[in-house]
Amino acid sequence: MSGILESLRVLLGGDPKRVPKKEMPDEVRELHAHKFSDKERIEAIRIELAHKEQHKMPEKKRRLRWAVLIAVNLLFVVSYYLDIQLLEGALTASRFMGFHMADLNSALQVMLAFKHVVINLLIGTATVFVLWWLLGGRTFCSWVCPYHLVAEWAEMLHEKLRAKGWAMDIQFDRRSRTWLWILFAVLAFATGYTVYETISPTGILSRALIYGPGVALVWVGLILLFEIFFSRRAWCRYACPIGLTYGLVGATSPFTVHYKLENCYHEGECRKVCLVPHVLDLTIKGRAPALELDVGADCTRCLRCVDACPTGALTIKYKGLGGLV
Ligand code: SF4
Ligand code: SF4
Structure with a gap:
């Protein structure tokens, strides 16, 4: 419920809230702290992004x-x-x-x-x-x-x-x-x-x-x-x-873009393509207050961030009616 209220507050024009580290659950704090220890993975992402930049492919979901x-x-x-x-x-x-x-x-x-x-x-x-x-x-x-x-x-x-x-x-x-x-x-x-x-x-x-x-x-x-x-x-x-x-209308919708902190390396490709980047503030290093979160109600479900994310941290999720409570 607090997630929906926060999403509505941001939709109406408020700035996304920053949850202090000490208020985050232990496993989230730990993940944030150790995020950049996997140097090999980070280097691989950097190379992949440089390659993508040089060989731009049409965005399939956008064309659809x-x-x-x-x-x-x-x-x-x-x-x-x-x-x-x-x-x-x-x-x-x-x-x-x-x-x-x-x-x-x-x-x-x-x-x-x-x-x-x-x-x-x-x-x-x-x-x-x-x-x-x-x-x-x-x-x-x-x-x-x-x-x-x-x-x-x-x-x-x-x-x-x-x-x-x-x-x-x-x-x-x-x-x-x-x-x-x-x-x-x-x-x-x-x-x-x-x-x-x-x-x-x-x-x-x-x-x-x-x-x-x-x-x-x-x-x-x-x-x-x-x-x-x-x-x-x-x-x-x-x-x-x-x-x-x-x-x-969409603030409580079962269809959302879903974020997984574990898969995110905070390189910010998603925020570059998003027309409402404030909803992706949770992808900035140290911001996500939970291991998994739904992107806020201002998201237009254009799915450009899903295509842009090199590590699969953002995915489409249909929770079904049972997933709303
Ligand atoms: S689906 Fe589109 S509007 Fe929603 S967060 Fe991703 S890029 Fe932004
Ligand atoms: S996409 Fe159309 S309906 Fe949506 S905010 Fe823009 S002009 Fe308005």
Whole structure:
């Protein structure tokens, strides 16, 4: 339970807690103390990483994820153009084979704006809640959200420009996302309009794909330019209320990325690729307070860290419903 509360605190913008060594169990303290005695293993990892750097291979899980994301979004497009009513609507509100589905954040905004509970929306919201809870919450971000895909491509460009000194990575206070979440909820309630929907790059891109491009795409372009030149993945890290909503859903999800201290040599490859590296603070030398831990709720389950880790310290874990207690 304390693990879930800590995960929620970090999700809302708090800094990951540092547990003092004296409060860690003996076996964890011992493992931290003797971690770097295996010089041979450490040298082998160094050589392996240098080799990987020179012979870069495509990230298989990333390619699979992109394929899933494109397929889901294309399903909306194909259904619309062929009028087969398999998947109707857009990501924010849809019907899949007749079942109502609603993006949780949009549903919340609609209910706040109209100030009453729309029954169809409630059914859709419940379906989507259970689905994303089972799948990991922010899995929505990296496996479905169309903005995530373009932001990942922009991030690749950002990294290249940064290496040349042509871009910077300004860090903002992560609590900004929580404040924006509250602000948009209050605005919906006060104005009767789903204000966030008009500026949501997720909704704008989803609608543009299905119904054709509109002027709102300029806004998405501006966010991407900001991310490319000034702040890596800024929208998803510091602003998007949808990401926070799905993070809350996934806080107790049975699907997690799992960390094993014993296998970790703290070289930090995982943190380099992660768009929310604060959830991987536990991989920094001396930080993990237990032998095994689940990565926090802000994790999007993109699985890039699982591919990047040279020693198998991070793995996919499906605990099943029995593993939740
Ligand atoms: S944080 Fe928002 S924009 Fe980013 S991937 Fe998640 S839903 Fe999409
Ligand atoms: S912790 Fe791993 S799976 Fe989670 S967001 Fe970061 S890189 Fe992706």
